[in-house]
Amino acid sequence: MENGVLLSDEQLVLQETAASFLAEFGNARKPPSEDGELWRRLCELGWPAVQVPEEFDGLGLGAVELALLMEEMGRRLLRSPFLASVVLAQTALLHAADASARARLLPGLATGERRATLILAPGMVWAPAELPIRVRRDGAGWMLDGSALQVLDGDSADLAFVAARFDDGSAGLFEVGADAVGLERVPLSVWDETRPQSAWHFRGVRLEASGRIDTPQLLDPGLARTVAVGALHLAAEQVGGAAQCLDLSVAYTKERLQFGRPIASFQAVKHRCAEMMVKLETARSAVRGIAARVDRLDDGALQRDCAVARVLATDAYRFCAQEAVQLHGGVGFTWEYDPQLHFKRAQWGSGWFGGASAWREQVAASLLDAA
Structure with a gap:
């Protein structure tokens, strides 16, 4: 029994492994050039796959295991895209995306081969009227404009899931590659250097019809x-x-x-x-x-x-x-x-x-x- 929650033997092993690993390899005081190697090690441990269902090449574990990892990461002030890519981007796919998007994107996120971030309203809240990115139809595809001024781990992400608003006030979720034409990423100088952020400026970013990945309801x-x-x-x-x-x-x-x-x-x-x-x-x-x-x-x-x-x-x-x-x-x-x-x-x-x-x-x- 730990803090009112009975942890299984597997959960205790996960917690102990995370504590031991991060005590040795935590990177809060290391140069950012070493972050890629640390992420590779996290992927070898299977941490990005913790909450991904087994059908998408994940471990199929739950929120307790994810919380235990986050607790140890907070203890060591880990600088990694785990919060943005695993906690936020994966969760958005699991709960808001259509079946084809989940099948296509979750396996790569589970292995850590691809890193994603999520763009919502400022401060990472769900407020459709305050979404800074606007979207409109462009032929059979979509056109995105606007600026997201604080994107978590936006400088290292391979793609972003962007919540954007239409002129009628409704919203959609769109997959945008970090190398999309018309997208400018600007790393920010932040007070907390263990939590990298960047500004993403969308200047006529065009997506194919398949770029919208949400199930509207x-x-x-x-x-x-x-x-x-x-x-x-x-x-x-x-x-x-x-x-x-x-x-x-x-x-x-x-x-x-x-x-x-x-x-x-x-x-x-x-x-x-x-x-x-x-x-x-x-x-x-x-x-x-x-x-x-x-x-x-x-x-x-x-x-x-x-x-x-x-x-x-x-x-x-x-x-x-x-x-x-x-x-x-x-x-x-x-x-x-x-x-x-x-x-x-x-x-x-x-x-x-x-x-x-x-x-x-x-x-x-x-x-x-x-x-």
Whole structure:
């Protein structure tokens, strides 16, 4: 039993393997030139195939296994396209795409031979009226225009699944190759360098008729579910980051001496670490518990429960990161120590998939509707 969720022997092995591998090969402090080799190693371990059904050459596992991987990746601040390609792009295909698109695209994403990203409204939310990319008919095909200013791992992706809006307000999901004529990709200089982003400018990008890959009746619920699942797995990553902040703080306060004693012996420091632990374990229990029943939740319950996990994990990570910086004293925000890296990641994550206030409103609305 782990945090209220009974993990199987296979899940425990996956968690231990991920923790051991990433402790050795994590790349937060390594040059980006080594990212390709790390991705190759992840693919050899089969991680991109975790949630892909076996019929598409995947492992056919579930949200718990994916959450365990994301938790360990968050602990080590992994810089990889896993969130964009596996968590988001694959989930969008599974829930919003037509059968032919799933059969054609999922096997390559499962092996990691191809890397994808997902483009929605700013902040990676599903809001059709706010989609920055416009689409119109162009003969038998499609024409895309507009700019997506923050695309996750957009500089390394081979393709993107782009949610675009028509003039009548409806939307569609389109497959766009990174080498498409009329597409310009501009890498961004970002505060959190462990989470690469780029701007994609669509200037008359023409697609064939087959470029639209969604099933229209599945698009709205499918992409809404994709965002909820993405928020859940980002919450798992945040739990891992919060856990590392706590571990770093405990280790440092045992070594740092003041008045001839380790500062870990001071009651005020103990209380601060204890509060970090409470927030961390509350968030971890919520994330793992919800991940264990994702497939059994209807759309409304999924939105509500993922909102709970999202709020708890976001608050826990931000709190633990800022406490880690404070408990490390003057070195807490220096390059030589990791708390500043976690602080940046925590700040970045708090604004994606909708901020915590938006998710709180969703929980409140759900509870009030039920009442």
